[in-house]
Amino acid sequence: DVKVTQSSRYLVKRTGEKVFLECVQDMDHENMFWYRQDPGLGLRLIYFSYDVKMKEKGDIPEGYSVSREKKERFSLILESASTNQTSMYLCASSSRTSGDTQYFGPGTRLTVL
Amino acid sequence: AQSVSQHNHHVILSEAASLELGCNYSYGGTVNLFWYVQYPGQHLQLLLKYFSGDPLVKGIKGFEAEFIKSKFSFNLRKPSVQWSDTAEYFCAVNLYGGATNKLIFGTGTLLAVQP
Numbered sequence: 001d002v003k004v005t006q007s008s009r010y011l012v013k014r015t016g017e018k019v020f021l022e023c024v025q026d027m028d029h030e031n032m033f034w035y036r037q038d039p040g041l042g043l044r045l046i047y048f049s050y051d052v053k054m055k056e057k058g059d060i061p062e063g064y065s066v067s068r069e070k071k072e073r074f075s076l077i078l079e080s081a082s083t084n085q086t087s088m089y090l091c092a093s094s095s096r097t098s099g100d101t102q103y104f105g106p107g108t109r110l111t112v113l
Numbered sequence: 114a115q116s117v118s119q120h121n122h123h124v125i126l127s128e129a130a131s132l133e134l135g136c137n138y139s140y141g142g143t144v145n146l147f148w149y150v151q152y153p154g155q156h157l158q159l160l161l162k163y164f165s166g167d168p169l170v171k172g173i174k175g176f177e178a179e180f181i182k183s184k185f186s187f188n189l190r191k192p193s194v195q196w197s198d199t200a201e202y203f204c205a206v207n208l209y210g211g212a213t214n215k216l217i218f219g220t221g222t223l224l225a226v227q228p
Binding site: 004033035040041042043044045058092101102103104105 | 119162215220
């Protein structure tokens with residue numbers, strides 16, 4: 001069975017803290033994605049990676065960075081958390097086959113105080 | 114820029130009513146189309162997808178969607194909804210041939226089914 005896991009379901013941090021969100025997939029997928037989900041805005045792509053050590057900016061990369069040192073793991077980093085980064089963060093993965101389904105993790109609800 | 118529009122933001126239905134959720138996209142080329150669903154407290158999961166062939170696609174739990182190329186639409190339908198269909202529904206588009214498989218999502222439709 002396909003599995004994408006995220007390190008935390010709920011996280012509370014303070015403004016200015018450095019925050020790490022971890023995502024692991026066990027499907028040997030080449031592509032991995034980070035989204036944020038906000039009410040009324042749907043899912044917006046922050047960053048994605050199509051191979052180890054490769055990354056590309058999505059639609060809203062400001063204030064975020066990513067790291068992909070191993071194929072199965074994709075980390076999202078908030079260098080200095082701010083209150084407007086309070087959101088639900090979703091990780092997904094897919095194969096490189098065009099149009100392949102993206103599989104999502106359970107999400108991390110991050111609150112920045 | 115490519116975009117996906119879901120015109121119904123919040124839909125309330127009684128059990129056994131029929132459902133149709135609208136989805137339109139703006140892109141002139143070939144696309145792959147998806148509907149994802151997020152049940153309360155659960156992760157986002159695939160409901161159905163269209164790649165090619167028969168424009169009427171059947172998914173899980175009795176859902177179907179019809180791709181109408183001339184209207185740039187991919188509306189989701191279910192003849193008779195159940196209370197367990199209460200969820201948020203997202204339409205998404207992937208530009209055909211892109212190996213990165215980036216998806217462009219609509220803003221979602223919250224469906225509440227009253228028993």
